[in-house]
Structure formats: structure tokens, C-alpha cells
Amino acid sequence: MGKSGVITTESKDNQVYHDVAILFKIYRSVSWRMQVQIGQVKHRFQKEYGTDVDQFLESIYQAGMDINDDEANIKSRVDAINSSNKFLKLIDEAVELMRKYHPQGERYYWILYYTYMSAYQPNNITEIINKLEPHLSQNVRINRSTYFRWRESALKAVEGILWGYEVESRMLLEHYRDTWVIDV
Secondary structure, eight states: OOTTSOOOSOOHHHHHHTOHHHHHHHHHHHHHHHHHHHHHHHHHHHHHHSSOHHHHHHHHHHHTOOGGGOSSOHHHHHHHHHHHHHHHHHHHHHHHHHHHHSTTHHHHHHHHIIIIISSSOOSSHHHHHHHHGGGSGGGOOOOHHHHHHHHHHHHHHHHHHHHTTHHHHHHHHHHHHHHSOOOO
């Protein structure tokens, strides 16, 4: 990565960073952990302060207190929850954008939802395909290869939203560079 923060070379780390499939594979786990953390923080606040966390934080802000100096380390817990929430929200917003505007958005949404995002994790591909049927036009039955092709297309659509078609742009530039060699 260059000093400006722009990725200047393709490295193994960059490929992992931009691998939307890996993000979706951890989505369910992050969502679960976040819900557990939120529950734990809410329970602890109720036990320690006799109020829920939202009311507590609102009272702190109204009183002008700085949560950076707290001994109970409230800020770090709130920051951890906020960070996880931003991660999930970023993916959710990209999926909703794809669902709303992509020509195959509704189909792709349900594929991503049942494969990665629902609270229930299906046991196998057949179970996902069965769950997809009611969401397909005229209850069309798809085969495994169609599912994998559609899933790959859905991931690429979300990847384009998250990273602004960076991969396609780079490939296009490389194509022109290799095709139109200029002799100087």
C-alpha cells in the first residue's frame, strides 16, 4: 500500500481484504457475537447502574461527562459494539442496494440471505435451494450449478458496490496497457 493509502500493487493481503466471500462467511458469526456482546453489556448495565445502556449513555452525555475516563471501561465496550455494528451495516446496505437496483437483485438477495445472512445456517446446498424456491418466479426449481453461478454473480455484484468496481477497472486498464503498447 502506498503512503496515500491507495493500494499500489496486488498482493495476497489485498486479495484477502477484497474477498467479499470471506466477509460473508464470517457475517453470521459476527452477527451472533455482536448480539451476545450487546446482551452482556445491557445485562451488566442493568445490574450495575439500574438502567439500560441507552438511558445510561444519554444521562452521561446530558451531564457532560466524558466516557473516555471511565474506570469501568464503558467506552471500549461501546466502541467494540459500534465497530461490529458498522461492519454489519456496511454489508447490509450493500446487499439492499444490490437488491433494489440490480436487474437480478431480488434473486441474488435471497441467495445471499439464505447462504450467509439468516440466523439459521442451512446444513447443505439442497436446503438452501429448497428455501429459494418460493422466492423464484413461478416456483422454478434450480440445480446446484445454477445456484453456484447465481451465488458467484451475487457476490460479484456486492463486491462491486463495496469496492466501486475496482477489480473490473484494474482489469480494463491492464487490458488497454497490454493491447495498446506505445512505442516511445
